[in-house]
Amino acid sequence: MAQQLKFILTLEEAASKGVSTPSDFLKLKEDAVILARAPISGVQDAVLGLASSDRIFLGVNVEFEGLPLQHSISAEQFLVANLALNFEQELHACLLPSRFYLESFEEDVPLLLVPQNNRLALSDPVSAAEICLNPEHCSHPKCRALTAANKSYAQYSNCPSGVALICEGEVYKGWCIESAAYYLSLGPVQAALVDFVARGEGKGFEMITGAVLVEMNDANVSQEATARVLLETIAPGCVLNVLHCYKTAEN
Numbered sequence: 001m002a003q004q005l006k007f008i009l010t011l012e013e014a015a016s017k018g019v020s021t022p023s024d025f026l027k028l029k030e031d032a033v034i035l036a037r038a039p040i041s042g043v044q045d046a047v048l049g050l051a052s053s054d055r056i057f058l059g060v061n062v063e064f065e066g067l068p069l070q071h072s073i074s075a076e077q078f079l080v081a082n083l084a085l086n087f088e089q090e091l092h093a094c095l096l097p098s099r100f101y102l103e104s105f106e107e108d109v110p111l112l113l114v115p116q117n118n119r120l121a122l123s124d125p126v127s128a129a130e131i132c133l134n135p136e137h138c139s140h141p142k143c144r145a146l147t148a149a150n151k152s153y154a155q156y157s158n159c160p161s162g163v164a165l166i167c168e169g170e171v172y173k174g175w176c177i178e179s180a181a182y183y184l185s186l187g188p189v190q191a192a193l194v195d196f197v198a199r200g201e202g203k204g205f206e207m208i209t210g211a212v213l214v215e216m217n218d219a220n221v222s223q224e225a226t227a228r229v230l231l232e233t234i235a236p237g238c239v240l241n242v243l244h245c246y247k248t249a250e251n
Helices: 011-015 026-033 075-085 125-129 141-150 188-199 224-234
Strands: 046-051 056-060 091-094 120-122 161-167 170-175 210-216 239-247
Touching (some): 026 056, 046 075, 056 075, 075 091, 075 188, 120 210, 141 188, 141 210, 141 239, 161 188, 188 210, 188 224, 210 224, 224 239
Parallel strands (some): 210 239
Antiparallel strands (some): 046 056, 120 239, 161 170
């Protein structure tokens, strides 16, 4: 199977492995588990989900050597971030019940996988002038980070944030994904690292050389300190650039 498809399978690819229904997902778990990165606990875990596009998404646990386990990404968090990063809006079936996929179903709270537009713009005029007219499809790290922040699901803290990671000319993005079970929320760096693990063809974290964090300048919750601790530990050569943003008026 091509490397870039390891964390996403079509039904045809799954069928070639003898999987035709969600009840067959266990047949895939053995292959999925080896993709986990667990240098601390040594315990590898995987979870699989069937999305509304009829693609099967994989999630694995990721631990970061030298950091406490609370910085880790659980398999369930990885799965949900993988779904969000690939613009899936529904999870139809899951191999294991996902604690992270807890939702608030109040009418005024959007569901976690529903596309968000936080209407954010960069505060610094110089950086703002460098944002492309169509940042959604731009490969510039600042554009990617701002686009990620605008996609943030931050319904509980109201502090959206996004991150772009740079490795060998490729840009990986991620955004804050908050859970109704607050302590299970996923930070933007971890979400971007999900993108890195899924698309990075096995590259080590130490190969990440740059990062851009976009967050609100008057946020009650800041991601900067956590981002620095995480990146300084797993990618010592990474230079973090922090840009602040503000929410523009509603249309």
